[in-house]
Amino acid sequence: MSGTELLENLADGPCVVACPVRRALDILDGKWTLLVVRDLLSGKKRYSELQRSLEGISPRILAQRLRDLEAQGLVLRRVFPTNPPTTEYELTEQGLAMRGIIGALAEFGATMV
Amino acid sequence: MSGTELLENLADGPCVVACPVRRALDILDGKWTLLVVRDLLSGKKRYSELQRSLEGISPRILAQRLRDLEAQGLVLRRVFPTNPPTTEYELTEQGLAMRGIIGALAEFGATMV
DNA sequence: AGCGAGCGCTATATAAAGTGAAGTAGTTAC
DNA sequence: GTAACTACTTCACTTTATATAGCGCTCGCT
Numbered sequence: 001m002s003g004t005e006l007l008e009n010l011a012d013g014p015c016v017v018a019c020p021v022r023r024a025l026d027i028l029d030g031k032w033t034l035l036v037v038r039d040l041l042s043g044k045k046r047y048s049e050l051q052r053s054l055e056g057i058s059p060r061i062l063a064q065r066l067r068d069l070e071a072q073g074l075v076l077r078r079v080f081p082t083n084p085p086t087t088e089y090e091l092t093e094q095g096l097a098m099r100g101i102i103g104a105l106a107e108f109g110a111t112m113v
Numbered sequence: 114m115s116g117t118e119l120l121e122n123l124a125d126g127p128c129v130v131a132c133p134v135r136r137a138l139d140i141l142d143g144k145w146t147l148l149v150v151r152d153l154l155s156g157k158k159r160y161s162e163l164q165r166s167l168e169g170i171s172p173r174i175l176a177q178r179l180r181d182l183e184a185q186g187l188v189l190r191r192v193f194p195t196n197p198p199t200t201e202y203e204l205t206e207q208g209l210a211m212r213g214i215i216g217a218l219a220e221f222g223a224t225m226v
Numbered sequence: 227a228g229c230g231a232g233c234g235c236t237a238t239a240t241a242a243a244g245t246g247a248a249g250t251a252g253t254t255a256c
Numbered sequence: 257g258t259a260a261c262t263a264c265t266t267c268a269c270t271t272t273a274t275a276t277a278g279c280g281c282t283c284g285c286t
Contacts, residue, residue: 020220072225098221100220101218108133
């Protein structure tokens with residue numbers, strides 16, 4: 001089902017039962033979640049790269065969001081036994097499905113000057 | 114600029130300066146904001162209709178979100194001097210631009226079973 | 227006349243989420 | 257030796273959301 005078709009179904013009334021929009025928002029809850037996803041859309045990133053890019057995020061929240069996304073199967077985490085040890089985060093196939101959301105947000109944000 | 118083009122620009126690196134995704138998320142911040150928008154996409158709604166549809170929302174938050182959306186120019190609020198007085202909320206032209214976001218969320222939420 | 231229901235909220239108290247500064251443990255470059 | 261990099265954790269604090277109660281009004285019912 002496409003986004004447009006889903007929208008037409010939504011138009012019939014309130015989502016009484018589990019609505020796909022609500023499910024998406026439950027998964028993507030949290031102030032920084034979609035910004036982490038945005039950064040990962042351009043390829044795998046290390047913890048410190050994300051921290052630098054997401055100006056203002058606290059390390060606690062970044063770690064929490066990455067763990068949550070990993071638990072959802074949206075992000076893959078890989079630790080390398082280098083020196084100092086580095087960790088890489090990468091979107092899974094399923095995680096890449098969020099491209100459309102980020103695109104739509106970017107489009108909307110661009111119109112809101 | 115389309116969503117895809119914006120995505121390609123994002124791919125170059127972190128959004129150091131005001132990123133459209135970040136701007137969108139700032140505006141749409143809050144757990145219930147996008148669910149309110151989802152409901153309003155199918156036409157104008159009254160306060161009590163929204164409250165019934167958004168099972169679990171507290172009246173305080175609903176009022177706050179509607180006020181915020183109105184302040185952003187995304188929602189139009191109209192009070193009728195009927196008995197009892199009714200209030201109608203409706204998406205503005207600018208508010209309708211969020212259709213793409215809700216569509217993308219619905220599409221993603223549908224894949225996350 | 228009195229009762230409860232519906233309208234669109236607001237008030238107050240409490241729980242959850244996020245912030246900011248600091249700390250941890252190991253390694254390496256100056 | 258000391259400062260920095262790595263990926264985080266801990267703690268005290270603020271911000272945000274929830275739960276519950278209530279307001280002033282009018283309507284229909286009895």
